[in-house]
Amino acid sequence: MHVFVTGGSGQTGPAVVAELIAAGHTVTGLARSEAAAARLRSLGATPHRGSLDDLDSLRSGAAAADGVLHMAYGGDYADPDDLIRRDCAAIEALGQPLAGSGKPLVSTSGTLVTRAGQLSTEHEAPDTESVAAFRIAGEQSCLSLAGSGVRASVVRLAPTVHGPGDYGFVPALIAAARRAGVSAYIGDGANRWPAVHRADAAVLFRLALEKAPAGSVLHGVGESAVTIGSIAEQIADVLDIPTASLTLEQAAAHLGNPFLARFFSLDVPVSSEHTRALLGWAPEHATLLDDLRTGHYFTPQAALRAEQVWLSHDSHQPSHS
Secondary structure: OEEEOOOOOOOOHHHHHHHHOOOEEEEEEOOOHHHHHHHHHOOOEEEEOOOOHHHHHHHEEEEEEEEEEOOOOOOOOOOOHHHHHHHHHHHHHHHHHHOOOOOOOEEEEEHHHOOOOEEEEOOOOOOOOOOOOHHHHHHHHHHHHHHHHEEEEEEOOEEEEEEEOOOHHHHHHHHHHHHHEEEEEEEOOOOOEEEEEHHHHHHHHHHHHHHHHOOEEEEEEEEEEEEHHOOOOOOHHHHOOOOOOEEEEEEHHHOOOOOHHHOOOOOOOOOHHHHHHOOOOOOOOOHHHHHHHOHHOOOOOHOOOHHHHHHHOOOOOOOOO
């Protein structure tokens, strides 16, 4: 299969591109810069210059492919309406050349669209009051293409996609722990988060392209419920510092970012049983806590990257792509 990929040079994207190529597929990746193009070439993919806002480049890339994988997501997180507009426009442009073909289009969302305080499954409707509700319109845009003869599916990734080079939520906890000399959690630390290793997520994206039925919602979750307290304890153990329970307001100051504090207070366990049964997906790589014992999360480079992402003046949620 020749696959057109957006987000192939981001955080999760390179692992997905490598997985597709290792499985015998060929990949063309959207590249908005020469650095992104070089990264794609180093992985064995062919760059396709353009951007999410260049809808003609998206249409031409999709038209030349046997399937499309849409992982890129960007914009101003302070303007959710703009995020929604850009994502839906990109999905519609990618889907137009595939209409009536039965070819796959796999789009990306996050499990944080599910309802907090319960173990959510793939079959439940997303929660319009969720912290990631701005991703719902993109899901619906993609899934609606199934009615136009596109084998459309959505992969919801866990908020923590871990592995070397991660600059997401967990590195922010580590950076804050280094600054304060204490590894913190909110309340009793019993609130739960799903997690997935990047290499396992890459396999799921490949399987979705190869065989997910039209209209499928898939959960990229290797672990359903890792407590934030256990993450904080593992960080404390590696750094040899104490742990501490904070209020939500204290956590905002500790982390240097109220957005992060809100996210780390959520209890959002998620099941992936249906996804595993449907596609034969079997996550096999390290758990999040095991990954936190390997050391790559605690390098100076990892700390610097986390500070740049989360403490910059215009910091926002990083893309998983």
